Amino acid sequence: MTELPTGPGPTQSPPPLPEGGLRVVALGGIGEVGRNMTVFEYGGRLLVVDCGVLFPEDSQPGVDLILPDFRAIEDRLDDIEAVVLTHGHEDHIGAVPFLLRMRPDLPVYGSRFTLALLAAKCKEHRQRPTLFEVAERERRTVGEFDLEFFAVNHSIPDALAVAIRTPAGLVLHTGDIKLDQLPLDNRLTDLAGFSRLGDEGVDLLCIDSTNAEVPGFVTPERDIGPVLDEVIAAVRQRVIVACFASHVHRVQQVLDAAERHGRRVAFVGRSMVRNMTIAAELGLLDIPQGLLVDLDEAVNLPESKVLFVSTGSQGEPLSALSRMARGEHRQISIRAGDTVVLASSLIPGNETAVFGVINGLMRLGAHVVHQGNAKVHVSGHASAGELLFLYNAVRPSNVMPVHGEWRHLRANGELAVRTGVAADRVVLAEDGVVVDLVDGRASTTGRVEVGMVYVDGLSVGDVGDSTLSDRLVLGEGGFIAITVAVDSTSGRAVSPPTVSGRGFSDDPKALDEAVSLVEMELSRTEAEGITDTHRIAQSVRRVVGRWVAETYRRRPMIVPTVIPV
């Protein structure tokens, strides 16, 4: 096996960037799947590629979104020439409104569909961003950066790769990419363009790692059509297809199949309705005349004449599909013989939720078709075979795998080496690691701090490790509150103490024994002449904590409140 460099990489602050050098730092997206954001610096000016969000894991309870860490650039906002968006997925555009809060006039570049999705998002944030539409084959100079855009295919239309030319060299950033050779919209990934760049000489390739561990090639999206056709042809009752709300080509194939089988179609779920409306307006989705029908009308059509396209393919508990599986959807109740198709991936971490939905639907008598039993999904990311094509077209001098966890980055780096890239020219970085391209050679030179930035409700950043750690304790064991009022001069309790738990036990008598322990402890502290409420609180906490550990072997949070009166 190839001996690539191992992490975690440098810890020191980076040295000043040598004149004529290019600096690359990911503020998100490397070492994790999500919140992609890479900052390029040349001649004192900055270019940002993508600005997305990450969705939280179980260890981050109550968090709505996770943002890239903007600290490394927050004092240099005026140095940013532009933000370039490669495509319209949330993990590439979702954090733009939060960056715009810091600098509302920031120029944002992207393709037509990408900017339309961003505009809809910014509208919800009551922002009016400064947008510059670009397309494949275009070349634009943005300050110090000479940008060229290339068509790429992915699981959303209108995705772009970007080449960044500076005097330090030529960088190609693929964004999310695959090499579907029969794309539904006939818009091929521009491998010819990449080859031309390769001829010119690519100094650094930043390349999608998501599927680097997966051997072979992704099946063409187009091949899903006949499978959908066959599934729908066999059903006499209702059909419900769930997929990602931005997957226009998948929805297109569902609409075409529905039309062939004489079914009218209703969209279910807010984001599905919104995105498909935008896609149709831009001519990216072709909706046959008279096919669409309102949900209210659709539920009254004969069962064999209707098909629903729904959100909820990841088992999101509040989504339309989850509600149907629980028998709680207001308009659609699943009946024996209905067929539900999950035309979607199963994102790691969502298994329990998705299988819960599948079990719920089957328990109600539905047939469920999913990628486990039919070819109703293909990935949007290049598998190893396609990545080899990319490496051989681009022939980069240096490689920096992006978009992935450590296992993906490493697998991608090993592919680079197999195509002839020197192992010491493969930079396995993670968020915050500073990569400098100087004299044609990329190397890690330091690290800036990149932490998790949590959005919870309306605020950004006030929920941090201490709050999350408290939530984890409370979520596991609840809390026991001990409250007592004491005379501030004598330290004597002026009322009986209360001991009450939440999230501790269903038994109303569970804590009865603790009350007398607290009373005894208060007598003791009073006898010792302790009047400091903090000390009294500590004593009471210790007594109850020890009692609960011995009696229940549990670790609830113990919260004493001593009020001086």
Added chain:
Amino acid sequence: MTELPTGPGPTQSPPPLPEGGLRVVALGGIGEVGRNMTVFEYGGRLLVVDCGVLFPEDSQPGVDLILPDFRAIEDRLDDIEAVVLTHGHEDHIGAVPFLLRMRPDLPVYGSRFTLALLAAKCKEHRQRPTLFEVAERERRTVGEFDLEFFAVNHSIPDALAVAIRTPAGLVLHTGDIKLDQLPLDNRLTDLAGFSRLGDEGVDLLCIDSTNAEVPGFVTPERDIGPVLDEVIAAVRQRVIVACFASHVHRVQQVLDAAERHGRRVAFVGRSMVRNMTIAAELGLLDIPQGLLVDLDEAVNLPESKVLFVSTGSQGEPLSALSRMARGEHRQISIRAGDTVVLASSLIPGNETAVFGVINGLMRLGAHVVHQGNAKVHVSGHASAGELLFLYNAVRPSNVMPVHGEWRHLRANGELAVRTGVAADRVVLAEDGVVVDLVDGRASTTGRVEVGMVYVDGLSVGDVGDSTLSDRLVLGEGGFIAITVAVDSTSGRAVSPPTVSGRGFSDDPKALDEAVSLVEMELSRTEAEGITDTHRIAQSVRRVVGRWVAETYRRRPMIVPTVIPV
């Protein structure tokens, strides 16, 4: 597709069991994967097959274990003739100590290895169970029940199926089963015996559903040996193999490969050491002379001369392997070039944890081999192809799929129908559904209540839905405690109120604004002459709840405490 009956099945209490009939009720294990326990009733007497635990999901925070619901039998403990254990996995034996607490003299039947594992478990509970060892080909009469045992293979040695004869008919319960035709211990699943039962006439087949959705056949366990061999041969540094602590045959193959490559072996993790000691004592694990070495000694051996067999293959955060991945293991620190093999399944729900461990190990420079990139694991449960063999051997009149979620049960039922079982003779039940076998026909006749019984620390059952719901709220948003002492006659606050949060915000000033709101509200309640502490608490809770929803758009638990002094 076959139109099998759909759930959720009957809701009413079951009628009395007709004389000469057999009743079957699962108190766990149907509609879920775990806590297997099936109760058979004939002539007023009960037979229990298996008594296991279920491990909690995210929606059950702080829970250690989930037990079968014993309520349906707790008034009939003396009617139980025996508990029969099919094999020694936790989801089949883990709840026995809790049943023994209710009736310590309950006779327990099982194979030698199964009983040895149970005895070790009971010792931890300070119990001395009444054990009866049985083996394949044995026939035993236990009260009303005539039992016959059959060898089956699975991912643990010494597993049994059990045939139960009563005048009501012949039932075959497979337990967990697969049909490895080249088992490592040459102990084949007794398909010949099942065929003989089929000749006699099987009235009801209770059959493992775990892999019913998976087409084809499970690869023989034996085929993992050469893969391990090849992996280990290529490594010059240390090798760490993680697998289930009860998978004796997997460990056997690791030991054999280690010996061939001149590596000594140390066991890491308490359950691994314990189980392998038992297996070796019973002659089920063959440890070559001089192969084993203590962990303390092993870490000082040359890197190419040692192999560790560890627990932690499911990413359990406190396991040895997780500690290594975080660089926190006391004795073993991962170095670049070490190889870690996860010779294990990836149980749904554990993906995030397992991939977290893999990423951690790779970040430290380890090569990680797992079922995603090498054939280092095979399942212990029959795939669809093997289930067809079972149906065709047994030729049952009625079928009741067990051990699985709804999707597994349904897939298994469809296989039964494809082999010729009538669709209306396939009983898709779930926990608590009463199945009566009367005059050779099995049908659902009612339902007994089966809920979740949670073990948290030392207590059973006092953590229920209300506590879990509080934990989920606290885990998502923390809480805000408002405390104030009031004069019990005037309702006047006798101290400034305190408002403090835990799990709400890292910002110490986050709740400052709320204090004055509480003070204003207290002035108002005092002015209105309100002295009832409960009413004051309600008012304060409402004011703070509304403020936090508007200001933060969050939903912490609001906990007011008003102390009368």
